[in-house]
Amino acid sequence: MSGQGPQDRGFGWGRFLIIAMPLAWLVLFFAAPFLFVIKISLSQAAQQRPPYEPVFDLSQGWDAFVARLGELSLSSYWSLLDDTLYIDSYIGSLKLAGLATILGLVVAYPLALSMARAPRAWRPALIALAIAPFWTSFLIRVYAWITILKDEGLLNHALLSLGVISEPLHIFATDWAVLIGIVYSYMPFLILPIYNAIDRQDPSLVEAARDLGATASQAFWKVTLPLSLPGVMAGALLLFIPAVGEFVVPDLLGGSDTLMIGRTLWNEFFANRDWPVASAVAIVMLVLLLIPLALYERNETKSMEPRR
Amino acid sequence: MAPSLIRIDGVTKRFGTTLAVDNVSLEIQTGEFFALLGPSGCGKTTLMRLIAGFETPDSGSIFIDGVDMAGVPPNRRPVNMMFQSYALFPHMSVARNIGFGLRQAGHGVPGLGKTDIEARVRDLLRLVQMEGLGGRRPEQLSGGQRQRVALARALARRPRLLLLDEPLAALDRKLREETQFELMQVQRELGVSFVIVTHDQDEAMAMAQRIAVMRSGTIEQLGSARDLYEAPVSKFVARFIGDINLFDVRMTRGADGEPMIVSTAPQFSCRGIADTTMSGEDVTIAVRPERVKMSKDKSALPAVCDVTFAGEIVDSAYLGDTQVWRIKADGGALVRVSASNSGAGTETFERGHRVHLGFDRSAMQVLTR
Amino acid sequence: MNRGLRPAHVAVLVLGFAFLYVPIALVVLYSFNASRLVTVWGGFSLRWYGSLLDNQQVVDSAWISLQVALISASASTVLGTLAAIVLSRFGRFRGRLAFTSLIYAPLVMPEVIMGLSLLLLFVAFDVDRGFWTLTLAHTTFGMCFVAIVVQARLAGFDRSLEEAAMDLGASPVATFFQITLPLIAPSVIAGFLLAFTISLDDFVIASFTTGPGATTLPMRIYSQVRLGVTPEINAISTLMIGTVVLLVATGLLISRGFRRQPV
Numbered sequence: 001m002s003g004q005g006p007q008d009r010g011f012g013w014g015r016f017l018i019i020a021m022p023l024a025w026l027v028l029f030f031a032a033p034f035l036f037v038i039k040i041s042l043s044q045a046a047q048q049r050p051p052y053e054p055v056f057d058l059s060q061g062w063d064a065f066v067a068r069l070g071e072l073s074l075s076s077y078w079s080l081l082d083d084t085l086y087i088d089s090y091i092g093s094l095k096l097a098g099l100a101t102i103l104g105l106v107v108a109y110p111l112a113l114s115m116a117r118a119p120r121a122w123r124p125a126l127i128a129l130a131i132a133p134f135w136t137s138f139l140i141r142v143y144a145w146i147t148i149l150k151d152e153g154l155l156n157h158a159l160l161s162l163g164v165i166s167e168p169l170h171i172f173a174t175d176w177a178v179l180i181g182i183v184y185s186y187m188p189f190l191i192l193p194i195y196n197a198i199d200r201q202d203p204s205l206v207e208a209a210r211d212l213g214a215t216a217s218q219a220f221w222k223v224t225l226p227l228s229l230p231g232v233m234a235g236a237l238l239l240f241i242p243a244v245g246e247f248v249v250p251d252l253l254g255g256s257d258t259l260m261i262g263r264t265l266w267n268e269f270f271a272n273r274d275w276p277v278a279s280a281v282a283i284v285m286l287v288l289l290l291i292p293l294a295l296y297e298r299n300e301t302k303s304m305e306p307r308r
Numbered sequence: 309m310a311p312s313l314i315r316i317d318g319v320t321k322r323f324g325t326t327l328a329v330d331n332v333s334l335e336i337q338t339g340e341f342f343a344l345l346g347p348s349g350c351g352k353t354t355l356m357r358l359i360a361g362f363e364t365p366d367s368g369s370i371f372i373d374g375v376d377m378a379g380v381p382p383n384r385r386p387v388n389m390m391f392q393s394y395a396l397f398p399h400m401s402v403a404r405n406i407g408f409g410l411r412q413a414g415h416g417v418p419g420l421g422k423t424d425i426e427a428r429v430r431d432l433l434r435l436v437q438m439e440g441l442g443g444r445r446p447e448q449l450s451g452g453q454r455q456r457v458a459l460a461r462a463l464a465r466r467p468r469l470l471l472l473d474e475p476l477a478a479l480d481r482k483l484r485e486e487t488q489f490e491l492m493q494v495q496r497e498l499g500v501s502f503v504i505v506t507h508d509q510d511e512a513m514a515m516a517q518r519i520a521v522m523r524s525g526t527i528e529q530l531g532s533a534r535d536l537y538e539a540p541v542s543k544f545v546a547r548f549i550g551d552i553n554l555f556d557v558r559m560t561r562g563a564d565g566e567p568m569i570v571s572t573a574p575q576f577s578c579r580g581i582a583d584t585t586m587s588g589e590d591v592t593i594a595v596r597p598e599r600v601k602m603s604k605d606k607s608a609l610p611a612v613c614d615v616t617f618a619g620e621i622v623d624s625a626y627l628g629d630t631q632v633w634r635i636k637a638d639g640g641a642l643v644r645v646s647a648s649n650s651g652a653g654t655e656t657f658e659r660g661h662r663v664h665l666g667f668d669r670s671a672m673q674v675l676t677r
Numbered sequence: 678m679n680r681g682l683r684p685a686h687v688a689v690l691v692l693g694f695a696f697l698y699v700p701i702a703l704v705v706l707y708s709f710n711a712s713r714l715v716t717v718w719g720g721f722s723l724r725w726y727g728s729l730l731d732n733q734q735v736v737d738s739a740w741i742s743l744q745v746a747l748i749s750a751s752a753s754t755v756l757g758t759l760a761a762i763v764l765s766r767f768g769r770f771r772g773r774l775a776f777t778s779l780i781y782a783p784l785v786m787p788e789v790i791m792g793l794s795l796l797l798l799f800v801a802f803d804v805d806r807g808f809w810t811l812t813l814a815h816t817t818f819g820m821c822f823v824a825i826v827v828q829a830r831l832a833g834f835d836r837s838l839e840e841a842a843m844d845l846g847a848s849p850v851a852t853f854f855q856i857t858l859p860l861i862a863p864s865v866i867a868g869f870l871l872a873f874t875i876s877l878d879d880f881v882i883a884s885f886t887t888g889p890g891a892t893t894l895p896m897r898i899y900s901q902v903r904l905g906v907t908p909e910i911n912a913i914s915t916l917m918i919g920t921v922v923l924l925v926a927t928g929l930l931i932s933r934g935f936r937r938q939p940v
Contacts, residue, residue, distance in 0.1 A: 014849075019767065019776065022760040022820060026779040031818040033794035036801050048802050081788060111693035114686040126690070133697050134920050135871075137878040140914040143902055144700035147707070147715045150906075154703065157716045238785060245787020247881055252902060262789045269793065270884075279797070282790050288739050293782070300781045301774060362840055382843045399859050408855075409845035465846060503767035 034286075041279035042072040052275050076280035085264065086281065090288065092259035096175060096250075097243035100182040101236050107183060108190035108235065114223075115191070116198040130195070134188040142181050142252050149177050149253070173255035181249040182239070189238040197231020198224060230299070237296040241289055261285055311374055313338045313468055314359065314499050319368035321354055328354040330525035331368070336503060338468070339622065341495050343516035344505045347548070353524040354469050356505045361385050373468060383412070388467040392474045396446040400488065402457050403429050403442035409465040432460040435494065454485050459491075470495075472504040478510050488514050495661040509549050513537070521545050521594065537596075542677045547593045551632075553600065553643050554675075555593040569674075574617040574637035580669060592675040597646040599671035604655060606664040613666030619643065621661045633657060635665060705918065708911035725912040735897055735913060742877055742894040745808065749815035750873035756816070757823025757868055762853075764824065765831040783818040784825070791818065792885030799886065806888030814886040815879065819872035826871060830864035831857075863932035867901070870928045874921050 039056075046053040059172045075114070080086040115126045133141065141294035149172040156168040171177050201224065209219040247262040261281065269278035312335035321329040328352045336342050344352040357363045359370060361382035370377045388409070396405050403426075410425045420428070433439050436456035446454060455475070460577060462470055475491065476484045492515055495502045506512055511593040512519045520530045521544075527535060529545045540546035543554060557569040568579040570594070603609050609616060618636035632646045643665060657663065679832040708726070729735055742853070760780055767773075783791065795814050799806055834857070842858025879894040887893065894913070901910055 015767070018759050019763050019770070019772075022763070022780070022824070023772075023776055025756055025817065025820070026783075029795065029798070029813065030779060030783055030791070033798040036797040037790075037794045039801075040797055092824070107693070110689045114689040114693070117683075117686050129694055129697075131699065132875075135874050135925060136701055136918050137895070137914065137921075139880055139898055140704060140917065141700060141879065143898075143906075143910060143914065144704045144901070147703065147906055148700060150715075154715060184696075184700070194887050212894055241785040242787050245789050247789050248899075249691060262787060265789050265793070275797075278793060280894070282793050285787065286764045286790060289787075293785070297781060298730045360844060362843075381849075382840070383846050383848055387842070389842075389844045391837050391841055393835070393837055395835070395837040397838060397842075397856060408842070408847075412846035412848075412851060461841075461845065 002125075004253065027059070037279045037282055038274055040074075041076050042074065043276045044071075044073070044075060045274045045276050050275070051202055051273055053250075076262055076276040077284070079277060080280055080284065082108065085259070085263075089259040089261040089264040090284070093244045093246075093261040094288070096178055096182065096258075096260060097246070098239050100186075100243055101240045102180050103179060104183040104190045105232060108187060109194055109232070111305050112191050112194035113198060115195050116128060130169060130191045138185055139248065141185055142249055145177065145181050145184065145253060146172065149180070166167065172253065173258075174257055175254065177253040178250050178258055179261070180229075181253045182243050182246060186239040190235040193231040193234040194228060195231075197228040197234075201227050233295070234299055237292055237299070240298060241292050244289060245285055312371075313373060314503075315339075315371040315374075316355070317369045317371065318354075318357070319358060319365040319370060321351075321358060321363060322486075323354075323365055327357065327525050329365075332525070332527060333368075334520060334527065334530070336469070336501060338501055339499045340501050341492065341515055341517045341561060342501065342503045343512035344503065344522060345507070345509060345512040345517040345519050346522035346528075347507055349524075350522040352505045352507075353473070355522070356389075356473060356503070359503070360387055360389050360467070360471055386468045387471060388465060389471040390455075390458050390462045390471075390473065390475060393453045394446075396454055396457055396461075398446055400445075401442065401500040402438065402444050402449070403433075405457055406432050406442075406461045406464055407435070408461065429466065435463070435497075436460045451478055452487070454609070455479070455487070459494070462467055463494075463500065467500065469501045469503060471475060472502060474506050474508075475504055476506070476508065480667075484511075492517060514551070521548060539673060540594060540675065543592055543675055545596070546673070548674060551597050551644055551646070553595045553597060555641065557591060557593050557605050559589045559591055573639035573641050574619065574643070575639050576615045576617050576671065578614045578672070580614075594673040594675050595667050595671050597644040598630075598648075600643065600645045600665050600667050602635075602645050602647070602657065602663050602665050603634070604657075604661060604663050605659070608655075609664055609666040610668075612668045614669045615672075616663065616664060616666040618664050621657055621659050621663060624657065624659060633664060637665070678803045690897045701918070704911050705915045708908060708915040710908060710911075713908060719722040725908040726916075729909055729916075732909070734892075735894070735903055735909075738892045738897040739893055739913075742809070743927050745812050745815060745891075745893065746873045746876040749812045751818040752812075752871050753819030753823050753872040753876075754865060754869045757820040757872070758827050758865055760820060760824040760825035761831055764828045765834075780821050780824050783821045788879075788881035789885075792882040795882070806886060808887070809889040811883055811887040811891055811893070814882050815872075815876040818882070819876055822871050822875060823865075823868035826868040827861060827864050830861045834861065866928045866932055870924055873924065877917070877921075 025222065040052055043052040043054060054071040056065060056068055072193060111130075115123070115130065118126055146153070150156070151168045151170060151172060155171070156165075159165045160168065171180075205223050205227070208218045209223050210216070214222065245262040245265075246260060247266050250258050250263050251262040251266070254263075265278050265281045265285070268274050268281060314334075314336040316332055316334040319329055319332050320327070332351070332355060344355060346352045354363060357373075358365055361377065361380060364378075374657065377383075377385060400408070407429045409427050410428060429442065430439075433442055436459055438453065438456050438460070441449075442451070446457070449457065455478070475655050477485055479487060488511065496549050502515075504511065504515065513536075516533070518532055519536055520524070520531065521528045521536060523544055529541045531539075533549075536545060536549050540549065540552075546552045546554065555570040555571050555574075560568060560570055561581055562568045563581055564642075566579050568577055569591070570577045601613060606616065606618070617639070619635040621633050622636045622642075623634040625632045626649075628649070630646050630648050632644060635643045635645060636645050645665065707715060709721050710717075710719055711722035711724065728787070729894070760776075763776065764780065790872050795810075795817070796806070799810050804810060838856055838860070842856045844848065847855060877894070878895060881897055883893045883896055887896075894917070898910055899912060901907065
């Protein structure tokens with residue numbers, strides 16, 4: 001039955017205001033800015049403040065404004081093709097984000113499964129444990145891995161003194177360190193959706209499978225896993241999409257040859273002061289992420305469907 | 309004649325493609341104990357919510373005390389509701405719950421001072437026999453106690469009409485009976501109109517003065533418990549209220565032109581049934597189980613029986629105060645017979661016994677739908 | 678149904694959570710290491726905390742970060758709660774899909790893109806970057822986190838409580854403040870804390886949207902880390918972790934208090 005909450009029957013304008021305030025904010029400060037990114041990406045770098053031209057203003061009349069429109073060009077986009085740096089960065093990002101997603105799922109799924117099979121009494125504590133790292137600083141957590149993975153870091157120190165290896169493992173400043181860093185940082189985002197998906201399953205489904213002759217392992221592969229896939233998808237997207245544009249992890253844990261597009265954008269913007277190219281990089285990144293973003297949005301908005 | 313308290317006029321409500329309430333018109337009087345009875349999905353809950361103001365009709369109007377309720381939100385209607393789940397506010401004590409409505413600057417409730425509110429809350433606690441428990445929190449109360457608090461809370465604003473949503477559903481049988489009488493007593497004392505919404509016909513019959521039996525969004529029949537039981541207008545109502553025997557028969561005219569009914573399974577015929585139907589039409593005869601007389605000896609059946617046939621007992625159930633049998637009549641139909649165990653009967657009946665059944669004209673209700 | 682936890686499950690839990698927590702524990706541990714080197718334990722010492730307090734830049738940036746976090750989290754909580762109400766109570770309306778998309782997108786959008794776009798917005802309108810642009814930026818993505826936390830609670834909220842309140846004479850607004858809000862308060866607080874920590878912790882967006890004079894703590898830490906690993910960073914990390922733990926504990930206590938309130 002459709003229940004009407006307090007705001008359903010409020011005054012028309014009251015309801016309008018409640019929708020309008022957050023909506024206006026987000027349109028203004030999240031959506032609209034993308035228009036500026038597009039506009040800058042069509043401009044050229046210049047030695048002035050702001051460091052691009054054309055700069056639009058109506059102070060010199062409408063005709064000047066229209067004339068300036070003609071100065072927009074796609075040159076920034078073409079320059080992305082000039083230097084293999086950009087293409088390599090995009091590929092590098094997609095590759096590392098993809099690998100991190102797979103690796104992350106391999107680590108997170110068993111953990112989420114074990115959480116879902118744990119006694120009810122343990123659950124609040126387990127969920128808190130899974131979320132808690134998220135509350136500690138992202139930066140700190142990445143930093144922690146520096147001290148662990150360095151050639152003279154804790155990991156090598158431990159392995160060397162145990163005699164497991166004779167030479168330090170060169171992990172720091174390689175793609176592997178970045179992989180570990182990304183997987184580690186996004187763990188809570190992976191664990192929770194998978195846990196929820198498994199926890200929500202009717203336990204009698206597995207029991208029915210067992211009753212019909214399946215072994216525990218078969219019951220898992222044929223019943224539990226397939227039904228948990230929406231959660232897996234949700235977690236995977238929650239890692240993949242932001243990881244493509246990740247900056248901190250590759251910058252702190254990666255080497256100079258670790259090419260990720262977030263880092264490239266940063267350098268382009270802060271080091272080279274080339275705002276138009278940085279903007280073009282951003283737009284192309286956004287385009288690359290359109291399909292994952294659409295999948296993500298569809299997943300989330302479907303669960304948000306109002307029940308009448 | 310005084311105008312009705314509630315007048316529902318041609319109200320229709322749709323949810324998507326489902327027609328929940330279909331052109332319903334109904335009047336409820338002041339001080340009446342009324343029931344909306346029907347199976348789940350019949351529209352009774354929707355109708356209740358329309359009266360309370362939680363839904364708006366797609367067409368039609370609802371008048372309370374002569375005032376059209378279109379556009380009037382629930383917090384401004386002189387109607388209060390006791391929710392099926394009680395909906396007690398968990399973060400407030402019993403006293404705060406009951407006084408909640410009195411603290412709202414609302415329609416028709418002049419600003420009550422703090423002492424007035426406290427006094428009224430105390431009165432209400434007394435009314436529902438919960439004195440001294442004002443400081444408790446809902447989680448500390450039993451189911452029955454929670455219901456009393458819900459009732460007290462709903463009565464605090466002295467509404468003209470109280471809607472009760474499945475009031476006895478959550479209670480066990482003994483508590484149910486006690487509560488039935490208490491509700492009726494409170495209603496009489498206060499003179500408030502009560503409308504209960506329920507799927508339980510025992511509840512409705514025990515408490516309500518008038519009952520509207522609903523089905524698929526419309527009112528099948530409106531009447532007192534006796535009207536519904538003894539003179540149902542359709543098979544649905546006959547089956548829904550109490551137990552019933554239904555015989556499919558055909559209307560014909562006898563050799564002398566008199567209307568008569570003919571049944572093939574079991575085989576019998578009967579004259580003199582008052583009817584308005586055409587000859588040749590198939591109708592249903594409804595007979596309550598307690599109106600069917602049973603005997604192993606045909607001649608022992610009361611002489612007034614206009615219809616008799618024979619059969620074999622296939623099942624019996626002892627219910628303490630009554631006993632119920634199922635008889636497979638010759639010709640195939642299953643007939644239910646019940647009798648009270650008052651000790652008056654001399655025969656004993658058991659599975660396998662051959663018996664003769666009979667009932668008289670007055671026990672038969674002709675149903676055309 | 679729990680047929681008991683298999684040893685394999687327990688092992689996975691232990692290993693998994695160890696993986697998550699050992700790095701953090703190491704950071705905290707080594708903040709007390711008298712020796713500068715990570716491979717040598719020089720005994721327990723608070724010297725790094727001492728030198729931190731002498732470092733005026735660090736203290737200033739910590740103060741800036743706290744202020745930004747407090748203000749932006751407060752604004753995020755208000756806007757996010759409003760958004761949550763829309764998502765869970767308003768049924769269908771024109772533009773609902775756009776609204777929902779706008780709430781969910783910032784949660785996954787790469788920070789470099791969000792930071793860049795906001796900066797370009799500020800530049801286009803010739804707004805000086807600094808404390809307030811930073812706060813504005815943090816409010817923007819903070820509200821999305823608050824929205825999903827509060828929305829989850831509202832979705833499971835017993836609507837008949839709100840209906841009962843309205844039935845008893847409370848206007849929709851009165852119902853919200855007397856019934857709904859007190860009962861969802863723990864979630865609202867959790868949302869606030871979440872927005873607060875995310876703001877405190879943010880590096881990338883802050884780098885784009887802040888200006889001279891409003892350098893945040895993560896930015897300081899970051900520039901320090903680029904120069905090299907020093908235990909002072911451990912010390913400040915431990916302090917940040919401690920602050921968040923304190924906040925969460927306080928939040929939990931307040932939530933408990935809401936439920937016990939002898940109204």
